[in-house]
Amino acid sequence: MDRRVFGVESEFGLTHRPETGRGLPPDELARYLFRPVVEFGRSSNIFIPNGSRLYLDVGSHPEYATAECDDLIDLIAADRAGERVMHDLALAAEERIHRDGFTGQVYVLKNNVDSAGNSYGSHENYLIPRTTHFRRLSGILLPFLVTRQIIAGAGRVVPADESSQAHFAFSQRADHMWEGISSATTRSRPIINTRDEPHADAASHRRLHVIVGDSNMSTTTSLLRYGSTDLVLRMIEAGVPIDDFELENPIAAIRQISHDITGGARVRTRAGDEFTAVQIQRGILQRVSRFVSERGAHHEHVDRVLQLWERALEAVESGDHSLIDQDIDWAIKKRLVQDVATQKGLDLSHPRLEQIDMAYHDVNPHRGLFHLLARRGRATSILTEEQISQAMTTPPPTRAAVRGEFLSTARAYGAECTVDWVHHKLTGRPLEAIMVKDPFAQQDDRVDTLLNKLGDRQSQLRERSFDERSDNAVTVALSDKYALITGAEPPEPPLI
Template structure:
């Protein structure tokens, strides 16, 4: 039976300083420190057990890959866990926020939004630390239009005993074609070797940057299926599927659908119910072909030689998910998720196949394309004109009043109050609850925190490390009473009996 699809999102934000020196590493550090200063906290992240070089294909060759292309970039380590269970840090030359691990796509949307709000508050806090008139601008996008990309990654808990090859063949067609619902849209082309204006507008921000089908890399020769095997939990029982083939979304529906549909496909794979998912002959070519054709008419080849459109692929994957839900129920993906996601999936595919305008309130690339097309028409601008590129960029601008995504009528799934609460509160459904509550209540006694452990100073040697190898332990149901009843970290440790 499929295991609970505990999941999370990690977003690297675009960053730019105007009116002062534009050093993205220093600006990212300043942004995060300004936020931590404002909320009056600082807690070290314990990275001693991080192993991004471990490969799910069991080819552990740490010397071969992932040397940082520019060692100077990591000189300013800023890395912290927040009271809502998130991790906020400088990655390469970007501020990155990883949401807490959550139990459902509904929560993923809410804590992803909370992440945006944290970046927004950080920009505000940073203003007082910059020269007058200078500001740090943050974009929730994935490319600068000049061939440089940075990611929005997803993570899903999957069972260790499922052969990784089966996971790869099950998810590939979805990662290639889900962009029709979840692409964030982009003016121009950044595919290596192609002219910028060879594509006027494309569906995905990221598709141009994928060069391999499967692999361990994340910064060069990016693979559609990433094999990083670093579960941040009990490695005997679990994997964390690290997904790098997605766009950062401004539309809440798009974030919801990206997470919910992927979680369902993974659950179907675990339940042995995914054999009908089509297999592509050339996934890398296909992800670009689909992205480069907003008319959605282009076809891509399956291994049996059949030519299909992206919508054909999505309908077939929808049928697999729908059949999985009818046979197995939707428990693995969280309460109410499968029901809503299947209804929305059908509605979006219907809309994309007919009158596309009806999905402009839910699909980022359609909303952006519609705005850009209308603006170009009104002002008589040619494809990829600078003002159209500015609209593209500013769709993702997180500054209040500047963000165009806020103005195009996207449907909401959260309220502002939900989001504001999630800036402070951890989700109740996973171990993130225990982490966040400890950071909030015993701030002075938390020496270090990471995804699967927390180190407390109980006032007597030695320091106590509390392990959290099981993502569904440490929930509000299991530990709220213990935390509420403890007034010090020492009491907490005593009550936990560790």
């Protein structure tokens, strides 16, 4: 597969901290957060003009699913756009809460575990060929995903309990996985979910749904997380032989690896061998590097992914985490926690350090500790502010562009419509629902024909060039709609 579409679904933690007393309960706070969403879309589950999905998930967790992307940078920008949308919703919710007589601030956290030990996810989606042998794929992919936390984990301060002292771990999500492969998502969280919903032509495509990942604040960590997984998938799809690292007990292994920050924990394979996570990752990396050398890089970021992958493994193996403490979330956070502990004379079990851990994931760009580190040059980035702002209102150049234009055009002309990942329907024309099964399609004549029925002005708009459409009626209306959805002004640059 030369092209692939990706997507990521991020669940967010939500909390209210008043000046005194207890904060609003999660369900009530979620209603405040999503009030403009419901007013706009008559539902707490909607698609928004950039092609992404915004909804409330189980447990009153706000969730943002990016539009389908065929470029890693577009995917990372779309994910960051979700953080900004959640931030704008939080600001609007704060204002409404204050008007209703409550005090305090609303916090939206892009992490994976709350103070009570509840977990929520960051799910990756990869479009893979239907011809890929799933048993072979899972046998190779599971050990990769179990050990991937050492190069892409978010890191966590683990409080002391009766069985262990407070310590730092690679992953927030590892302790909450219960199966290697399963069709469940919440009842029994698997590393790989087998639910077969390709949102595309099922004869050609399958959706690989990965549940194990940590939510990332660092864009370079995201690049390594998605980029390395894509490379491993391409090697599997090509039928390239890979060393046998299939694990005897993936769930025991993922916990064992997470809690040994030295990287020295050894896990057992089905063949009876024992390896460290670094050895497994290095074996896979060497085969991937050879694969790229033989077949060429399929995008311009491959070399950076491979270099960062190697550097992350060297950092874990050597114990010199300074090699990646501006690039990989767990190492960035670990340095921050250690700095605060040293400055304040705190033991790792001190509650203040757990608070630092949580604050690292605050999506508020003015308050969140990751954003503070980035401003101080202690966290690298592969995105510009302009790319993030554009991703908030502009769909990526995939089927999401069809969805986004359909939404914005219909709503700009006052036409009721419904969409999902595949379907596009004007409510008043129930027999004219259009299915777009090609996730790579940037344009669809059938959807254009349906929209043209909205009036002559729509036809005139379509005749304008791409550059001339930046200030048309659709753009203006859609900017207004962004304010309705989030309670915030639309970001710059304006939608085209």
